[in-house]
Amino acid sequence: MFCPRCGSVMVPTRKDGSIYLKCSKCGYEVKGDESKKYNIRHQVEPSKRVLTAVASEARESGLTPEEREMLREYYEVFLEEFERSEGEESESD
Numbered sequence: 860m861f862c863p864r865c866g867s868v869m870v871p872t873r874k875d876g877s878i879y880l881k882c883s884k885c886g887y888e889v890k891g892d893e894s895k896k897y898n899i900r901h902q903v904e905p906s907k908r909v910l911t912a913v914a915s916e917a918r919e920s921g922l923t924p925e926e927r928e929m930l931r932e933y934y935e936v937f938l939e940e941f942e943r944s945e946g947e948e949s950e951s952d
């Protein structure tokens with residue numbers, strides 16, 4: 860999840876009840892769409908592997924250990940948010 864404009868790390872953020880990815884450098888935003896949401900639900904384990912890949916890329920990008928740890932936590936929260944909202948929708952069905 861890197862900015863298509865400047866290549867910096869994009870962090871998940873909540874706005875108006877929706878999840879967006881926002882570039883920490885240039886401010887570019889992209890909305891997390893529904894297809895990605897379902898994709899994550901069916902690929903929780905692969906998603907966790909992606910985290911490892913992201914951390915690896917982040918190291919290549921020259922982030923400090925503190926920044927990498929913060930980034931990892933952001934993505935964990937991001938995935939938990941999706942899983943939580945999925946559960947709510949299933950129960951109300």
Ligand SMILES: [Zn+2]
Nearest residue numbers: 862865882885
């Ligand atoms: Zn950017």
